Amino acid sequence: MRLIIASAALVLASPALAQSALPPAEYAYKQLEDPRQEAEAKALMETLRCLVCQGQSIADSDADMAGDMRALVRERIRAGEKPEEVRRWLVQRYGAWVSYSPPVEPLTWPLWAAPVVLLGLGLWLARGRFRRRAG
């Protein structure tokens, strides 16, 4: 019984993060007419972070804001903008954080260099073993 009440409470509860009563933007759930443009927009949306449901891309999220961000991406691509221009526009406003593809810059270079450094370190540690086996 308690379980039933608890489940009912979960189902009936209004979400803490309320969303608006307005319908989604036109291109939030509608693909672009040109399949090539839609493919570009989709690829870009998968690398942009949803700002209110952090951890998801805007392509994956059903939040109102993600829908509006998809609409923004599709409308700009439709108007002829390159995907990287749209990304730059968003990064100028929200910082590199909005993009899942980290730029190569002083702050992120350890990220890019770490695999090479670690591999080099491993080889250096293991070098004695190779030498002994050869000899």
Place this chain on the structure above:
Amino acid sequence: MKRLILWLPLGLFAVFLLAVAFGLSRSPETVVRSQLIGKPLPDFALEAIVPNHPGLSSADLKRGQPRLLNVFASWCGPCATESPQLLELKRRGIPIDAIAIRDRPQDVAAFLGRYGDPFERIGSDPNLQVQMAFGSSGVPETFIVDGKGIIRHQHIGEIRPEHVAEIVKAYEAAR
């Protein structure tokens, strides 16, 4: 020396574990601040949403006097919570304009009737186009724009009573 080097991978692994533990102990929510603080506000023109307030355009925020720009929505709980503080700021002589996010005229009118109306102009932004142009990622948020249209300050989340002094100070600094 050689002994020490043998411990190196374990040492690195320990550093890795510490980094993971630190990452896990932090709140996963990141506050995304607008990158436009200190920069000119974006150009925009928004239509009115209720008959007794004109719409809002970027030109209205470049008239020589700093203004508060409140990004709100009638469907947003914290926006109701901050209403008394906005009314207090208005009482202290600070002009406040607003952008209503994804909202309907009847809902905005009801919201203002219920919680008070501190606003001069209210622009309607149904698809977040202008909110995104400001680098704002939620409601409520409050910007301070100086008389030349430079964004000086961003307050994220509701303005609580303890924030009023800070907002007044930032407003005075924008003069």
